[in-house]
Amino acid sequence: MAKVLVSDSVDEAGIKILSQVAQVDIKTGLSEDELTAIIPEYDALMIRSGTKVTEKVIQAADNLKIIGRAGVGVDNVHVASATRKGIVVVNSPEGNTIAAAEHALAMMLSLSRHIPDANQSVKGGKWDRKSYIGSEVYKKTLGVVGLGKIGSHVAKVGKAMGMKILAYDPFISQERANQLGCTLVDLDILFSESDYITLHIPKTKETANLINAQSLAKMKPHARIINCARGGIIDEDALYETLKEGKIGGAALDVFASEPLGESKLRELGNNIILTPHLGASTAEAQVNVAIDVAEQIRDVLLGLPARSAVNIPGLSPDVMEKLRPYMRLAETLGNLVGQLAGDRVESLNVKLQGDLADNSSQPLVTASLKGLLSKALRERVNYVNAAIEAKERGIHLVETRDATIKDYSNSIYLEAVGTKGTHAVTGALLNDGEIRITSINGFPVNVPPNAYMLFTLHRDVPGIIGKIGSLLGNFNVNIASMQVGRKIVRGDAVMVLSIDDPLPEGVLPEILKVGGVTDAYTVSL
Numbered sequence: 001m002a003k004v005l006v007s008d009s010v011d012e013a014g015i016k017i018l019s020q021v022a023q024v025d026i027k028t029g030l031s032e033d034e035l036t037a038i039i040p041e042y043d044a045l046m047i048r049s050g051t052k053v054t055e056k057v058i059q060a061a062d063n064l065k066i067i068g069r070a071g072v073g074v075d076n077v078h079v080a081s082a083t084r085k086g087i088v089v090v091n092s093p094e095g096n097t098i099a100a101a102e103h104a105l106a107m108m109l110s111l112s113r114h115i116p117d118a119n120q121s122v123k124g125g126k127w128d129r130k131s132y133i134g135s136e137v138y139k140k141t142l143g144v145v146g147l148g149k150i151g152s153h154v155a156k157v158g159k160a161m162g163m164k165i166l167a168y169d170p171f172i173s174q175e176r177a178n179q180l181g182c183t184l185v186d187l188d189i190l191f192s193e194s195d196y197i198t199l200h201i202p203k204t205k206e207t208a209n210l211i212n213a214q215s216l217a218k219m220k221p222h223a224r225i226i227n228c229a230r231g232g233i234i235d236e237d238a239l240y241e242t243l244k245e246g247k248i249g250g251a252a253l254d255v256f257a258s259e260p261l262g263e264s265k266l267r268e269l270g271n272n273i274i275l276t277p278h279l280g281a282s283t284a285e286a287q288v289n290v291a292i293d294v295a296e297q298i299r300d301v302l303l304g305l306p307a308r309s310a311v312n313i314p315g316l317s318p319d320v321m322e323k324l325r326p327y328m329r330l331a332e333t334l335g336n337l338v339g340q341l342a343g344d345r346v347e348s349l350n351v352k353l354q355g356d357l358a359d360n361s362s363q364p365l366v367t368a369s370l371k372g373l374l375s376k377a378l379r380e381r382v383n384y385v386n387a388a389i390e391a392k393e394r395g396i397h398l399v400e401t402r403d404a405t406i407k408d409y410s411n412s413i414y415l416e417a418v419g420t421k422g423t424h425a426v427t428g429a430l431l432n433d434g435e436i437r438i439t440s441i442n443g444f445p446v447n448v449p450p451n452a453y454m455l456f457t458l459h460r461d462v463p464g465i466i467g468k469i470g471s472l473l474g475n476f477n478v479n480i481a482s483m484q485v486g487r488k489i490v491r492g493d494a495v496m497v498l499s500i501d502d503p504l505p506e507g508v509l510p511e512i513l514k515v516g517g518v519t520d521a522y523t524v525s526l
């Protein structure tokens with residue numbers, strides 16, 4: 001039975017799903033060394049933001065197939081190492097959207113009405129109404145940085161509260177911004193014209209320290225900034241100085257450059273800052289959503305099914321997956337075949353998707369072709385997650401072409417590879433019953449199913465040659481299961497494809513090459 005490690009606290013609803021297919025161990029609060037020591041036992045790991053899945057942990061994770069992040073941000077997972085090791089990383093892109101958006105809105109209203117301080121004051125025995133005069137958000141300007149799932153919800157609610165919404169997101173269309181009633185502006189305008197600024201972007205190289213001394217200096221003296229996205233997007237030292245000097249109105253932070261927040265000058269500030277301990281996703285509803293979402297994906301991957309929200313392989317809708325599944329086998333088989341024909345050090349692979357396969361949803365077939373091509377060298381180390389990266393690292397130049405016109409078969413895949421044995425090309429298609437057919441070899445038409453052991457010869461189509469090869473194989477006790485010749489013109493160049501029952505014994509190939517008229521011969525195992 002598969003084993004799943006749950007190393008952060010996740011909702012019971014997720015544990016129930018995992019328990020249907022695996023032994024589930026819950027071990028929270030592990031150090032990096034403790035996690036590294038036990039991870040080789042596990043097939044899957046489920047985490048929230050607490051566990052840091054470092055390169056060291058992934059190096060040791062020899063049986064791990066999937067890491068499930070019950071939440072959005074995967075910045076606590078070394079995704080590049082996971083990809084290289086062929087481990088799928090999944091998240092729950094929508095399960096906590098509303099929770100995080102509502103937390104940002106709660107922060108905005110808390111800042112505008114001094115709720116945390118007023119609460120503390122009353123609990124401290126006071127009845128001070130003068131110190132807590134607030135300001136309304138109605139008719140104020142809200143600047144939303146990042147108009148994705150969370151930013152869009154914040155914008156919609158802000159709009160409903162009568163706010164003017166400015167937004168900055170270079171990857172969002174004007175049409176989407178119009179739908180949400182937002183005005184797309186550049187960052188400088190957003191900084192200088194907003195009364196409230198709320199961040200809803202991932203932390204990337206581009207967004208690290210986006211809010212720094214220079215950007216803070218552009219803000220209105222009463223501007224309030226909210227970060228419920230990721231620590232490190234705001235330069236905390238610059239924010240501290242700006243707030244201490246009263247240059248902006250306030251800040252509310254749920255996330256920090258280093259978590260848990262340790263010694264920090266931010267804690268010393270007064271009522272112009274609100275700090276929460278990364279609570280954006282902490283609602284009962286969001287925790288059930290993300291736990292179910294991720295547990296279902298872990299279950300599916302352990303059962304050999306695709307994950308719907310993988311961050312390191314393209315996610316596919318069930319419909320598309322249903323259509324592609326048989327063709328994935330075809331692409332992989334052809335990749336394996338052309339790789340063996342082309343020999344070692346393959347330097348290029350041309351993948352041509354034909355007929356209905358020519359649309360963009362067929363992209364996974366390119367990955368499957370690469371997986372097949374590399375499978376001889378890498379065996380089980382190559383999978384759909386790391387095939388592209390492994391190919392790139394080997395310097396294999398990948399060319400993808402698409403041709404929607406229907407050839408002999410309604411949907412077919414053509415692969416051409418160049419390696420130490422020259423340029424070779426194969427085409428394949430599926431029969432109505434889903435059986436794979438190799439339909440051409442180096443441009444010669446054939447119609448053969450793939451077989452565990454195969455022999456291919458390139459030869460001149462002259463009388464007697466087939467008999468000679470047949471007798472030679474007989475002399476070496478090789479049993480032929482099927483044989484077919486493909487040729488373009490009578491007595492011209494031809495290809496012979498033989499399916500044989502056992503691997504070709506050592507020494508047979510050189511003998512075949514000695515037969516008059518044979519120009520090349522290859523043995524392949526699929």
Ligand SMILES: NC(=O)C1=CN([C@@H]2O[C@H](COP(=O)(O)OP(=O)(O)OC[C@H]3O[C@@H](n4cnc5c(N)ncnc54)[C@H](O)[C@@H]3O)[C@@H](O)[C@H]2O)C=CC1
Nearest residue numbers: 073100146147148149150169171200201202228229280281
């Ligand atoms: N505090 C918490 O507990 C939670 C925090 N989050 C964080 O909130 C953030 C947003 O999450 P979602 O809205 O679900 O993500 P999303 O992917 O739907 O939206 C992110 C948006 O940021 C935009 N973006 C990317 N780079 C940008 C840049 N350089 N400048 C401006 N815009 C840029 C993207 O185009 C996208 O529209 C993430 O960092 C996520 O990790 C999410 C859930 C809970």
Ligand SMILES: O=C(O)CCC(=O)C(=O)O
Nearest residue numbers: 048049070071072073281
């Ligand atoms: O798991 C959590 O509580 C944090 C959620 C979060 O930050 C995210 O989903 O990106």
